[in-house]
Amino acid sequence: MSAPIQLQPGETFILNVGPQHPATHGVLRVKMEMDGEYIVKAETVLGYVHRMHEKMGENRTYAQYLPNLSRLDYLGALGYTHGHVLVIERAAGIEVPERAEYIRAITVELNRLASHLFWFGCYVMDLGGFSPLMYALEDREYILDMLEAVTGARLTYCYYRFGGLYNDVDDDFIEAAKRFIPRMRKSLKKYAALVTGNIIFQKRLEGIGPISAEMCRKYGATGAVARGSGINFDVRKNEPYSVYPEFDFDIPVYHECDSMARFKVRMDEMEQSLRIIEQGLAKLPGGPIMAEKKPKNIKLPVGDFYQAVETARGSFGIRIVSDGDKNAYRLKLRSPTYSNMHLFDEACEGMMIMDALAFMGSLDLVIPEIDR
Amino acid sequence: MILNTTREALQSLFAESAPAVEVEAGAPRGNGVITCDYNAHGYHLDAKVEADQLLAAVEIIDQAGFFIESITGVDWIKEKQLEVIYDFARFDFDACRVVIRTRVPRDQPVVPTITSIYAGANWHERETHDFFGIKFAGHPHLIPLLLPEDADFHPLLKDFKA
Known part of the structure; x- marks a missing residue:
């Protein structure tokens, strides 16, 4: 030795x-x-x-590329496929039936909840509390079961189609979602008492990993990271898309700029997602789930098209440069965690190693989404 | 409206006032600022600048309080050019997305770095260098980010063969 x-x-x-x-x-x-x-x-x-997802976008058709989008962020995949179908619909001028858009919003919010639940459980486990993960995963399981029944997948969804959906929701899904909302509200109260109100937990996170609003701007940090730094920015509100303007929901913003603020933003967001799901189920219109006038093989006009959506992790952007062919000339994916992670190097200087790991967890990283 | 003030500020970069209307898709365009139809394209302003005007343009965007969304490239192999595209957006409710683009010759792709203005450009520029081989002059750490550390290929170039 x-x-x-x-x-x-x-x-x-x-x-x-x-x-x-x-x-x-x-x-x-x-x-x-x-x-x-x-x-x-x-x-x-x-x-x-x-995995060079952007090159794959150039050598397969737009429809063939759809499954790729759910392999970026495997925890909140629906938000990313939503961005892709929206940019194609924008460029090709496809009108989506209202029912399809409502179902998209409901399922995206369910997925956002599932993602936040998983982050919540893992984050608390990172900090040394094991049991919240078990509660969170149980709640998440209900969501995954619901989504599995309508989409056919538990994580890597490929549910949306250009112009609508692959499958309509049935009464079972609506009933299950309606039953889930009060259950989840009860759980959120439990989490608040068990974790958020815990003095040891608070002391562990308060003041850790300060990120100023100016730093968010210089790095392009979005999502809960920006909202924990006092920036009232959510693509669903700032640049409304889909049927989000129809819903009454708030954007939680905290001004403390620390890990606790980011934690609270996501915890509050779960309640807001529940509100959207609740209203969506109540307002869900009848009618078709697929656009009638839709070309079989989609070719986009020549030009440059962009769409931003709010995913569970922040503002996801997709840019398609089209030369009029059936696949993209260039396809760029702007992933939110990439920008959120970027500021880690600067922000963690001078921090203690265990605080830095607590800070890293508050950024809600999904690595395949950074690397693409 | 931030859209108008930003457009005017960007227009000051060009000698004669550039047309403020959308050009026909696919038509070759000169330098200048155009206002885009947001519903059709997903952004509001599209400014094409020379590589040496880039820092001035980004400075204007920074002064106006935009945040950086991304930087990327496009290989226009037929024109023998590489395009670098910068995306900026806003945190406030005055929705305005600005795209700044510049083209450089394919055999000598060099643009100045904007890391001195936006620290967050660092990774985006490294990634663009990985994929296209575009050199960002003055970049503090231009080594491969997503590709292996010994990578000597640029996979998003149209003539790249795996």
Whole structure:
């Protein structure tokens, strides 16, 4: 056995967090230069699950590309496929029946809830509390069962089609969703008492990982990260799309700029998603779920088309540069966690390692979505 | 309205006032600012600038309080050009999406970095360098981000063969 390495005072060492590390929840590596327990400098190393989704967008038709979108963020996949169908519908001028848009909104919000629940459970587990994960996964299971019944998948959904949906929802789904809302509200109260109100938990997160509003702007951080820094930004409100203007819901904003603020934003968002689902179910119109006038093989006009949607993690953008062919000339995916993660390097300087991991969890990372 | 003030500010970059109407899709266009139909395209302003005007244009956008959405490239192999596209949007309710684009020759693709203005451009520029080989002059750390560290290929170029 070799003798332990003695560091001189002020001497730093390199610590590799990842690429296989439980706190990163995926294959992410952060190279940290440490002075004892403190981070002097951090450098995020990406690309371990890079699959070149953008190149795949160029060599398959728009419809063939649909399943790719749900493989970016496997926790909130519906939001991403929603963005893709919306940009194609915008470019090709396809009118979507109202019923289809309502069902899209309901299912996207259910998916957002499932994503937030999973993040909530894992985040608290990262911080040392094991049992909330079990409660959260139980609630999430109800959502996955509901979505599985209508979409045919539990995670990698391919449910939306250009001009509508693949499958109409049945009475069972509507009944299950109606039963789920009061159940989830009860759970949210439980989480508030069990976790949010817990003094140890609060002390662990308050003041950790401060991100100023200006930093969000310079890095393009969106979603709960921006809303935890006092920025009232949600694509559903700022640039309304689909049938979101029809719903009455609030955007939770906290001004503390710390990990606790981001935590509270997501917890409050779950209630807002429930409100949207509730109103959607009440207002759900009848009628077709697929546009009547829709070309069989979609070709977009020549030009440049963009669509932003609010996913569980922030503002997701998709740009299609079309040369009039049946597949995209260039397809760009703007992923929200990419920008949210980017500020980690700067923000964690001077932080203690365990605080940095608590901060990283509050960013709600999904690595395949960063790497694409 | 931020849309009008931003358009006027960007227009000041060009000597003669550029047409403020949408050009026909696919038609070759010169430098200038055009106002786009948001419902059809998903953004409001589209400014095409020379590479040496880029920093001035981004400076205007930064002063106006926009946040950076993304940076990407497009390979126009027939025109022997590479295009770099910058997307900006706003946090407030005055919805305005601005696209700034510039084209550089394919055999010498160099544009200035905007990391001094938007720190968040760092990864976006590294990614664009990975995929297209576009060099961002002055970038502090232009090494592969998503591709392997020894990657010497640029997969989104149209003449890339796996």
